[in-house]
Amino acid sequence: MKARKLKFMSLLLVLAMVLAACNSDSSSGDGKKDKDAKLDIFSWWTGAGEEDGLNALIDLFKEKHPDVKVENAAVAGGAGTNAKAVLASRMQGDDPPATFQVHGGAELNEGWVAAGKMEPLNDLYEEEGWNDKFPQDLIDMVSKDGNIYSVPVNIHRGNVLWYNTKVFEENGIEVPTTFDEWFAAADKLKEAGVTPLALGDKEPWTATQLFESTLLGILGPDDYNKLFTGELSFKDDKVKEAAETFKKMLSYINEDHSSRNWQDASQMVANGEAAMNVMGDWAKGYFVNDLNLKVKEDFGWTETPGTEGEFMVITDTFGLPKGVSNPDDVKKFLSVLGSVEGQDVFNPLKGSIPARTDSDVSKYDAYGQETIEDFKQASLVPSLAHGSAAPEGFLTKVNQAVNIFVTQQDVDQFIDSLDQASGELK
Amino acid sequence: MDPVRSSVKHTPPELKVATKRTKKALTKDHLMAIGFLTPSLILIAVFVYGFIGWTGYVSLSNWNSLVPDFSFAGLQNYIYLFKDFRFQADLRNTLFFTILFILTVIVIGIVLAILLDQKIRQESLFRNIFFFPMALSFVVTGVVWQWLLNPSTGVNLFLSKIGLDSKWYTDTTIIPGVSWGKIEFGIPVAIIAIVIAAVWQMTGFSVAMYLAGLRGIPEEVREAARIDGASEFQVYWKVILPLLRPITISVVIIMAHISLKIFDLIYAMTGSGANYVTDVPGVYMYETTFRGNYYANGAAIAIIMLLSVAIFIVPYLISSRKGES
Incomplete structure (x- = not known):
């Protein structure tokens, strides 16, 4: 019995010490106000x-x-x-x-x-x-x-289309600047058995980034900005057109996109499995530092279709x-x-x-x-996928809508969820 | 919550003696016990029940931005969730994950425990092998199984080499896919991958539980059954399994509260998945609270998760209290 009491007492002591430690911790938090x-x-x-x-x-x-x-x-x-x-x-x-x-x-x-x-x-x-x-x-x-x-x-720039130069050369593809050119190139690549567009949307923001650059490409910088100030509705025909284009682009992506992240997608481009991907220019750091590729020699870049002279910041x-x-x-x-x-x-x-x-x-x-x-020189527009264009609350809902859209590909439903989420913008 | 207790229920005499003794000596010892219990009671009251209450309060508020706003919102956050595609998908995923996970853990647990109980050589070695995955954290399990099951690496690479389908890991099909609310109701194919990983990790636990249970069944019972002419299969099916019921209840309770609250395994392994086929309330709660700053919505998810676990735990606690008194 005595031994047990001793054990209890020591336990109590430990508890007291823990409490004391917590206490001194919080007082050192106040100490932050000190001069040093x-x-x-x-x-x-x-x-x-x-x-x-x-x-x-x-x-x-x-x-x-x-x-x-x-x-x-x-x-x-x-x-x-x-x-x-x-x-x-x-x-x-x-x-x-x-x-x-x-x-x-x-x-x-x-x-x-x-x-x-x-x-x-x-x-x-x-x-x-x-x-x-x-x-x-x-x-x-x-x-x-x-x-x-x-x-x-x-x-960092968000609207960059990266491509594998060797794959482009082998298949005789000119660097696309408009959506028409892009889809023509994608068709050619698909026929040649190369995945035209690599996507890794295990984290959904990568798909949102693809969507925002499509949105910018079709709306142009003024209308794009108006979407987030409430001056242009998400029900606008142009947004619908962007959604349709986004949907069409999704038919050219790798099948296992949802189990990959953006690095995996960039890697597909690096080793020639895929021809292009859309990613912010931190991908350049990944190409050069991690994959030891040479700028312009192994990989090239251009603005995403329709966004020449525009800069997603x-x-x-x-x-x-x-x-x-x-x-x-x-x-x-x-x-x-x-x-x-x-x-x-x-x-x-x-x-x-x-x-x-x-x-x-x-x-x-x-x-x-x-x-x-x-x-x-370019006109600067804020990125949606990275929280610059709209509050995080709206972005969370857009990410959800995009994640669902990538699978279900229901344009009307997608537009509806974007429109509902835009209530967050006010 | 105490799995061992139910397996040693047949030792109540000692317990009775103990209660008698404390009733007599309602003096120093009793007071000291109360004194020692008080600090932990206060800590639990504040840090567990106090915060549960606080979460409940937040879930009824309008706090859905970085600025705290405690004005009363009624059940608005809950109504939003139940109308939300993602949350409906979460409920479906949790339901089928829990069912598949618990069933598999129990079946494999019983089978392995019975095999181990055959007085084999090196039994402790096998016991350790089966139990070892328990020592890993779910995050580690998630990362490893992600590599193993990824369509472009691991097991599936082998499958696709021999011409079998390797895309099931990212499959968005729901079986059978009956339309219900905003979602398709059924078993999401991709969740099977998560079940495999979770079963791999937790089966060792149920093996240990059932093995303890089997050891607790006296040899005489089996002998008696055999003498009555039961075949070896009948001995297990009609005698041993019914006697293992308390173990099964404990395993179900423990596995249910793990699977209903699961977060780390899924977060590390598949994430929410395309079309939210592998999303669960825990992941949704984390993202909506800490990324979207929807604090009230997040709190509402937390409360729903608590209630879903309570459905399993509360009846168990009540019945085990009845059993004691």
Whole structure:
């Protein structure tokens, strides 16, 4: 009996210690408000190139501001699937990171800015003279009601059609620029026994990305933008035409698309199993770094059909959340992030292009240089699949509608679900 | 919840003695027991039941964006779900996954346990082999089986080489596919892949349970049946299996609560699948809450999942309490 009591007592002691530990943990959370608080940079950059880019950026910052303690608080998981959940709970618990990665556009404006969680950065933009260094379309994407809320660090392009140059040559195919040319090429490839279009929609956003570029190709940038401001209904005939075209494109994809992810789909193009795929230009990083392909020699690219002169923007930006203890340090970091030097140290490693228009072009490869040129001239439109065009809530429902459509291919039902979901836009 | 208890039900005398003793000594020991139980009771009250209540409250609110909004929404979130194609598909998938999973685990469990019970050599080796997959996490199982069953790798590559269909893993067919609500009702072909992986992992558990049950049946019972002229098959079918009923109930309860709440295996293995053929409420809850920021909708899914598990657990708890008193 005595031994048992002793055991109980020790258990109680352990419990008390655990409670005490929890307590000290939360008090150290309050300690973040101290002067020597850490600058924790929250992102989902844990992949090969992107992590290198982030570390290079942090090193550059440390060099310039050795007195500020920096912490890389990245959360793993592609496209920020896990990170966004962690961020949401931190923001709602009033424990925001010093600065965090957020896609410019609705994800920022309709999400955190609308929730009243962000500080405007107009003064920083003026101080640094950024207002004419970033394209106006891009600044609009990180602004709401005349206030600017974040600093873009990079640009990815969403509407890129990648192709295997050898497969194109062998089958005598010209690079298609319109839908008619694309379907003609696809038919030819199908006859030759090559899968014309690779898709890996195990995660449904890849199919949504194919749909959004089809949408852009048929509607053009003005009408595309109007869809998300409510000026154009999803019941419009043009949207229907886009859905029909999307459906037709789906008849050229690989059968096992739903068990693949975008890397698998890119791999099919790389090894010649498939001729083309539509993916953002992070696929270039995958082709070059992971699959050791040569730019222009092994694979080529063009805009997705009908989107020449248009640029589907996916931009990672960093802002200043309300309630951080060290806003001045955060601004110091943001000014490094927005500088030419900062952008040129980060982007070549990440495989994206700089958001500024005055960066050093020689640091980028052939694809980067061409895209930098396009970025300056093209009309910029926000990507739906990556949360820039519309709030996450709408995107979730679009992803569901697209996932169902890929299998059922019922255009009317698809349009109906898009139209219903657009109630989320108001 | 305690699987062992039902198998050792035939030892109540000791229990009675214990209760008698505590009734007599309602002093220091009793008070100390209460004192020691209180902290854990408070913790469970707050962190389990408190949060269940909170989730229920959120599920009745309008909190469907990043900004918390606790205004009362009535059953709106529940009504939305039951009208939703994806949630209807989830309910269908969970139903058939649970049925197929439990049936297979029980049948294979009994067969393997009976085989192991034949006083074979190296019995503990086999026991360990069957039980070992239990030591893995569902995520690991999911990733491994994803590679094994993927149409372009593994087993199916072999199948397609010998001319058999290798696309079943991503098949969106529903058998028999009766139209019901917004969905087709029936067994989704693709869910069979998940059942295989889950069965592979959990069968060891039911083998262990049934083996314990078989060992608990006295040899005299079998002898008696044999003397009465029962064939070996009849001994098992008419005598042993009925005696294993309490084990079966425990296995069903435990497997049901695993399969109704399943998330990690499916998330790692197939994801939601084309046309949501392998989606389950757990995956939907995660995506709608943390990606779409529909907190109230997510809470409603959580409550529906809790109720579906309660359908299995509550009658079990009531009957086991009756059995004790």
